[in-house]
Amino acid sequence: MARDYAADITDPIAQEIVSNVGVWVDREVKPVAMEYEHADQFPDPLVKGMSEMGLFGIKIPEAYGGLDLSFECYAGVCMELARGWMSLAGIINTHVLVGYAISEYGTEEQKQKYLPKLVEPEIRCALTITEPDAGSDAQAIKTTAVRDGDDYIINGQKMWVTNGQRAGVYLAMTKTDTTANPRHKGITAFLVDAGTPGFAAGRRLEKLGYKGVETTELTFDDCRVPATQVLGGSEGRGFQHIMSALEVGRINVAARGVGVAQAAFDDSIRYAQKREAFGKPIFEHQAQQLRLAEMITKIRAARLLTLDAAR
C-alpha cells in the first residue's frame, strides 16, 4: 500500500525512504494515533522511531551528520506521517525549518554547535514569531533585543509556539530597531537555548484537534543572550532568514493536507465496500462511485502539485 503512495516520487532513493516511512506508519502509527490524539499525549515512542529513521536530520547537510535529502523526499515523508497522524508532521516541522535556517544562514560556529545535535535529535527546535498582537503581520512584533556589551537583552511575549515545552533551542524573531523603515530591516533572529535565565515556556494552549504536540506561550524577561547567538551574526537579517525557512514549513503543511485527505479517502473506500444499503455495498451505487472518484481526483491533483512545488 505504502509503495503506491511513494510511486510519484521521482528520485529512487527518496522513493525508497518514503515507502519505508509508509510501512512504518501503517505498522506503528495507525494503531495508536487515536489513543495519543484523545489523550493529548506526546508520542515518545513514535518520535524515537522517527529519529531512528533519520527524519530529524532529513534536511541537515551530510557534513554535519544529516541525510541532506531533497524537498521532494521531505514532502513525501510528511504526506506519509500525516496519513498516519497529522501531529507527527507538526512535531517535525519547526525542527526541520529551524535546522534549515541554521544550515543556510548560520555562522560556522552555530552550525558546529547545533546541527550535529539536531540530527539525533539530542535537541529539538521551536520557532517563535507570533505574539499576542502580531500573527500574519509578523513585522508588527513587539519583542525587543537591546545590545548590552557583548550580549543582547530580550524582552517580550510569544504565542502559539509548537514544541514550546520540549525544544532545546528556539529561533526567536525580535526587533533590534523598532523605528526601522521598512520594518523588516529592524528584525533580528536569535538562537535561544532552553534554560537561558529570563526565558520560560508558559501556559500550554488548549486545542480542538492536532493534539499530542504542545503549543505554548513563551516569555522573555530581561533574557541575556550572547551576540554570537544572532543567526548569521548580523542584525537586521532576521525577517529574510525566517521567511525563507517558513517556505520549508509550507511544504510540510501542504503535504499534511494531502496525507490527511488520503487517510480520509482510504477509510471512505473501505467503508463503502463493506457497508450495504438497498441490497448491495454502497460502493456499487453510482452516486457514491462518482463521489469517491471526485475525492481521489482532487487528492491526486493535490499530491502532484505539492511534489511539483517541493521539487
Ligand SMILES: Cc1cc2nc3c(=O)[nH]c(=O)nc-3n(C[C@H](O)[C@H](O)[C@H](O)COP(=O)(O)OP(=O)(O)OC[C@H]3O[C@@H](n4cnc5c(N)ncnc54)[C@H](O)[C@@H]3O)c2cc1C
Ligand atoms: C496550532 C498552531 C501552531 C502554531 N505554531 C506556531 C509556531 O510554532 N511558531 C509561531 O511563531 N507561530 C505559530 N502559530 C501561529 C500562527 O503562525 C498564526 O496563527 C498565524 O500567523 C496567523 O496569525 P493569527 O492567528 O494572529 O491571525 P491574524 O493574523 O490575526 O489573522 C486573523 C484573520 O485575518 C486574516 N488576515 C490577516 N491579514 C490579512 C490580509 N492582509 N488580508 C486578508 N486577510 C487577512 C487571516 O487570514 C485570518 O483569517 C501557530 C498557530 C497554531 C494555531
